[in-house]
Amino acid sequence: xxxxxxxxxxxxxxxxxxxxxxxxxxxxxxxxxxxxxxxxxxxxxxxxxxxxxxxxxxxxxxxxxxxxxxxxxxxxxxxxxxxxxxxxxxxxxxxxxxxxxxxxxxxxxxxxxxxxxxxxxxxxxxxxxxxxxxxxxxxxxxxxxxxx
Ligand code: RTP
Ligand code: MG
Numbered sequence: 246x247x248x249x250x251x252x253x254x255x256x257x258x259x260x261x262x263x264x265x266x267x268x269x270x271x272x273x274x275x276x277x278x279x280x281x282x283x284x285x286x287x288x289x290x291x292x293x294x295x296x297x298x299x300x301x302x303x304x305x306x307x308x309x310x311x312x313x314x315x316x317x318x319x320x321x322x323x324x325x326x327x328x329x330x331x332x333x334x335x336x337x338x339x340x341x342x343x344x345x346x347x348x349x350x351x352x353x354x355x356x357x358x359x360x361x362x363x364x365x366x367x368x369x370x371x372x373x374x375x376x377x378x379x380x381x382x383x384x385x386x387x388x389x390x391x392x393x
Contacts, residue, residue, distance in 0.1 A: 248278065248319055249326045249362045250371035255313035256356040258282070263316045266346060266359060269332060270320055279319035279381040285310050292374050305355060317375045321383070326368055329361045 251270070253263050271277065285293070290307040297303050320329065334345025338357050341348035351357045362368035372381075 246321050247323065247325045247365070247368075248321045248372060249329050249368045250360075250375060251318045251320055251329055251362075252360040252375075253316035253318075254310060254356070254358055254360060255315055256309075257350075257358040258314050258316055260350070260358075262350060262358060265350075266316075267318070269346065270318075270329065273322075273328070273332065275320045275322035275325050275329075276386065277318060278321045278383050279376050280316065281376075281380070282314050282316050283375075284313075285315055287311055289374060293371060302355070309355060319372055319376060319381055326362055326365060330363065333359050333361050 251266075253266055257263065257266065267277070267280075287307060290310050291298075294303065294306050294310070297306060300306075322328075332345060334341030334347035334351075336347075336357060337354040338347040338351025339354075341351065343349060346359050347357050362371050
């Protein structure tokens with residue numbers, strides 16, 4: 246079963262959107278296998294955003310993600326990586342459709358509420374940056390066999 250790394254960014258935590266965001270993924274049918282409220286250090290930010298190192302907004306990106314606590318999560322389910330990205334909406338909230346997280350709650354691209362892995366390779370890499378193996382809690386859902 247596929248896993249993805251999702252993170253409520255500092256703006257989402259400050260605005261009290263953690264519960265709303267968790268709710269959306271739970272109701273969709275995905276399974277939470279790890280979660281923690283934490284501060285992102287400059288070192289973790291540098292690793293996480295390594296692909297953006299040369300971009301002009303890299304400094305702002307690191308400054309923002311280290312500015313306050315984030316809510317880091319690992320979610321599991323069929324095609325969860327791509328589906329979570331759809332549920333998040335486009336990177337720029339101005340282009341994100343209503344009904345998506347960024348479309349419903351975001352305004353600016355720099356503070357777009359949530360991060361989600363964009364590929365299986367990114368998911369594996371990002372989960373390893375944020376979580377130790379023993380912090381993930383896989384379990385079998387006993388209630389509905391058709392929900393992941
Ligand atoms: P994320 O990594 O946060 O899930 O977002 P994403 O894949 O949709 O976007 P990505 O291209 O990976 O960019 C990472 C984050 O950088 C900020 N950004 N700022 N000022 C700008 O033009 C700009 N472009 C991107 C966004 O906060 C984006 O989420
Ligand atoms: Mg990205």
